[in-house]
Amino acid sequence: MTRLRRKALVALFLFTLFIFGTMMGLRTLKPSDGFSDLAPGMDFIGERSERRRLDVKDVVVSPGQFHMSSSDTKVVFTRSDREYSIFYDVHIFYYLWYGSPSVDNKYIHWDHVLVPHWDPKIAASHAQGKHTPPEDIASSFYPELGPYSSRDPKVLESHMAQIEAAAAGVLVLSWYPPGVGDDHGEPTEDLVPTVMDAAHRHSIKVAFHIQPYKGRTDQSMYDNIKYIIDKYGKHDAFYKFKSSTGRVLPLFYIYDSYLTPPESWAELLTTKGSRSIRGTPYDGIFVALIVEERHKYDILASGFDGMYTYFASNGFSFGSSHQNWKAIKAFCDANNLLFIPSVGPGYVDTAVRPWNNHNTRNRVNGRYYETSLQAALSVRPEIVTITSFNQWHEGTQIEKATPKKTVTRLYLDYQPNQPDHYLELTRQWAENFNKEKDKWLM
Numbered sequence: 001m002t003r004l005r006r007k008a009l010v011a012l013f014l015f016t017l018f019i020f021g022t023m024m025g026l027r028t029l030k031p032s033d034g035f036s037d038l039a040p041g042m043d044f045i046g047e048r049s050e051r052r053r054l055d056v057k058d059v060v061v062s063p064g065q066f067h068m069s070s071s072d073t074k075v076v077f078t079r080s081d082r083e084y085s086i087f088y089d090v091h092i093f094y095y096l097w098y099g100s101p102s103v104d105n106k107y108i109h110w111d112h113v114l115v116p117h118w119d120p121k122i123a124a125s126h127a128q129g130k131h132t133p134p135e136d137i138a139s140s141f142y143p144e145l146g147p148y149s150s151r152d153p154k155v156l157e158s159h160m161a162q163i164e165a166a167a168a169g170v171l172v173l174s175w176y177p178p179g180v181g182d183d184h185g186e187p188t189e190d191l192v193p194t195v196m197d198a199a200h201r202h203s204i205k206v207a208f209h210i211q212p213y214k215g216r217t218d219q220s221m222y223d224n225i226k227y228i229i230d231k232y233g234k235h236d237a238f239y240k241f242k243s244s245t246g247r248v249l250p251l252f253y254i255y256d257s258y259l260t261p262p263e264s265w266a267e268l269l270t271t272k273g274s275r276s277i278r279g280t281p282y283d284g285i286f287v288a289l290i291v292e293e294r295h296k297y298d299i300l301a302s303g304f305d306g307m308y309t310y311f312a313s314n315g316f317s318f319g320s321s322h323q324n325w326k327a328i329k330a331f332c333d334a335n336n337l338l339f340i341p342s343v344g345p346g347y348v349d350t351a352v353r354p355w356n357n358h359n360t361r362n363r364v365n366g367r368y369y370e371t372s373l374q375a376a377l378s379v380r381p382e383i384v385t386i387t388s389f390n391q392w393h394e395g396t397q398i399e400k401a402t403p404k405k406t407v408t409r410l411y412l413d414y415q416p417n418q419p420d421h422y423l424e425l426t427r428q429w430a431e432n433f434n435k436e437k438d439k440w441l442m
Helices: 002-026 153-165 189-201 218-232 262-269 295-302 322-334 364-378 421-440
Strands: 067-070 074-078 083-094 168-175 205-210 240-242 248-254 285-289 306-308 338-340 384-386
Touching: 083 153, 083 205, 083 421, 153 189, 153 421, 168 189, 189 205, 189 218, 205 218, 218 248, 218 262, 262 295, 285 295, 285 338, 295 306, 295 322, 306 322, 322 338, 322 364, 364 384, 364 421
Parallel strands: 083 168, 083 384, 168 205, 205 248, 248 285, 285 306, 306 338
Antiparallel strands: 067 074, 074 083, 240 248
């Protein structure tokens, strides 16, 4: 009897161990039960059913380099050895905030501080200070280009070539007004013309991702939109979207849109607003960030044209949880809004928030990314956004990374795959997305 009891206990222990291991593995692919400890820039407070098609304006390429044909959602290139496309319904978030001594006389963002937890007891149990590049950078991965400057022309050219290789047709540029930078960086608006010129050389379009700078209001947003359209609206790389009414308009992503109350947005974004831009030369397609479920009603009341989810950590927020996308899409279809899901290859921000390990999402050699992409395609969106090309702090980048080990750091990498693994996966899924869309529209 004692022997049988011992065997039963051993069997129960092994079964429990198996279940625990299985659940830990699934954590990388399934939504978690909730979220906390939001990312920087998310100063969290309180907790059109008609099909739209993209407009592709005259795409100019170097003569003799390749032959090109275009549709309303893609450009097809034919080189001497192969044919390939880039797709204007695949948008990718891009950051300009990096600096290095060779170009900027100092490191910018690569030396990011370790953000302390707001609870002093938790903060005391984690490392503090800031990173010391080039060996110790504010990322869990190490870029193939090293800790670069966003102002380096060779870096910009490499980035555009990588985005083209990934088949993403629209670069969504993190943007602050002239003279304004993020909390850990410096102003970069003066670099935008160079980025647009570089993008245009690769037939990539540029949309603007307006950040929540201090003092952002509906009035300042009017000034921002006017500035962007006046300065860049005629550039060949400036992205425009064909609305359900047939108008071709610029598309803007508004990060942390919930920080401004709906009644203030309505003054700008509804036809009866006191400073309405609707029907003016500064009209556009304005896409708000959905974090909480209640935000979808605020977004509708504000006069926005759609919503996006941004975060690459499945389960981190209501909006970023794959299991909620079908319901969000149904709400958007019923209210003539765009739903733009955001997908990413993984998430790990412990190099800047060492206390935030519970929001890490392991890449699983690309399986997490493919699971996210499949979830996005399953709701039949008009556009899919990729988070991100180069947000290295949060480990969401698809930019090429390289294995690296130092005396004090062992960086994550893409092995056993090559540095361009996530660029290749993006291209494969972009091609699949457009094949699926052709079926949806038949």
